[in-house]
Amino acid sequence: MIRKILLVLAAAMTALTPGIASAERVRDLGQFQGVRSNQLTGYGIVVGLPGTGDDNLEYLTQAMKGVSGRMGLTLPPGVSPGLKNAAAVMITADLPAFAKPGQRIDVTVSTIGKAKSLRGGALIMTPLYGADGQIYAMAQGNLAVGGLGISGKDGSNVTVNIPTVGRIADGASVERAVATGFDSDPLLRWNLFNADFLTASRVRDAINRRLPGTASVEDGVTLALRLPPQPDTRASVMAAIEMIEVEPAETAARVIVNSRTGTVVINNAVRLSPAAISHGKLTVRVDEDPTVVQPAPFSRGQTAVEQNSTITTDEEKRSVAMFRPGASLSSVVDALNMLGVTPSDLVAILEALKQAGALKAEMVVI
Known part of the structure; x- marks a missing residue:
């Protein structure tokens, strides 16, 4: 019994302890300048x-x-x-x-x-x-x-x-090699794949914890690294730097819309302010049934076409979805699924939320 309690406590502590499950290697966040194809x-x-x-x-x-x-x-x-x-x-x-x-x-x-x-x-x-x-x-x-x-x-x-x-x-x-500056430049620069000041600062801190005084931030993409001039030692240090694990900054809130295929991708950073959405569909149908009218015998009338139109309307009843402050991606998806929206309707809803100031995200149309 005591062993089971200890195992449960250990599992709880593991869940509460911030781990490195979301950490990424430096080599997966960027690359050394000049070391490219x-x-x-x-x-x-x-x-x-x-x-x-x-x-x-x-x-x-x-x-x-x-x-x-x-x-x-x-x-x-x-x-x-x-x-x-x-x-x-x-x-x-x-x-x-x-x-x-x-x-x-x-x-x-x-x-x-x-x-x-x-x-x-x-x-x-x-x-x-x-x-x-x-x-x-x-x-x-x-x-x-x-x-x-x-x-x-x-x-x-x-x-x-x-x-x-x-x-x-x-x-x-x-037939010819490309000069990379690997063995000649006193400073070797490392560039992030995506510009982010917080991620660049975290990479700098992680490198300096391992190799004090090595890295400094030049801008939101580039870090300047002071490495030993000997190629063999420099290669070893570069290999060690690439394997350092860093927790990158949270991705900016974005909604990606592919206008050609209707694909909509919402990342997990998207949040909503208090908002209510009511989405319905109104269908108007016009049926034409023209009738040919013949004149009476021995009359001076002419054959005519009498128009006969029937107009029907059908409006689907949909419920109203209410978002609380700071609603997450799962709440957004659940509510929109409840409304039964199509990808094209989803784009219209997201644009309306953006115009209303309730959608806290950048919309990117590709």
Whole structure:
């Protein structure tokens, strides 16, 4: 009996003790400045297609002449080669942080012309450029296409997935590394994914408790970290900082409305001031039943159409939902479910509550 009482008391104390269940790691709240991927793009040619490539487009013809020129083959002026087995494409890739020359990265290949499918094609060696205009990788290889497109002579066609986009696993080799400042800057900056002064302050305090005098807040997003200059020691300190657990600030109250799909998302921080909602639906129906009226025999009357309209109204009876001060999300959802509102009606109700000053939240329409 005593053991059961102790277990109950221990469970109660555990429930009352503020734990770290809602805490998050520093690495999940933000990232170190410069330690990120970089986007690469390139323009190239896919060859070897079974007649599903582009037509004799001018930009494709010029690209093919450029490729032939790099290989020592000069096409005669005015010659426009048949290019149904080739397609002009755009190549995109992400260059990971600290990628070194010789490493391989995946690339995505997409058509930019009228090519119907890239299945069976091979990408000719293409340079991939960064935002600064420098070449950072070279792409080449056979495409893996998950889509399929089939067409008949009568114009009928069947398309499965997207046959005009393919990927090449390890299709590009890195030729240039991106400088991150990891081993040269005296201050290493860490940025929050979402700006919040309270969260930034809590991260600073958590880091300084572990490593006194290391972190200082620059603004609502950035923390300046004073780390040792040696790369090996700096990497160890960064790894330790990323695993520190911090309880972030409560998210700001927001109501997200997707105007295209009618989806409404309300986060748990939304509160309501005292308000009453009455939501009803009035349906008006007009039925037309015209009647043809014939004149009497041997009269001078004319055939006419007599209009006969019937108007009916139907108004659903709904109860009034009353919100007490500080009503939470669960109260809002329960009351609106009781009213039986649809997503479109829910948006109208939330907008009315916002205009009345009862909804303490930011409405975001996407």
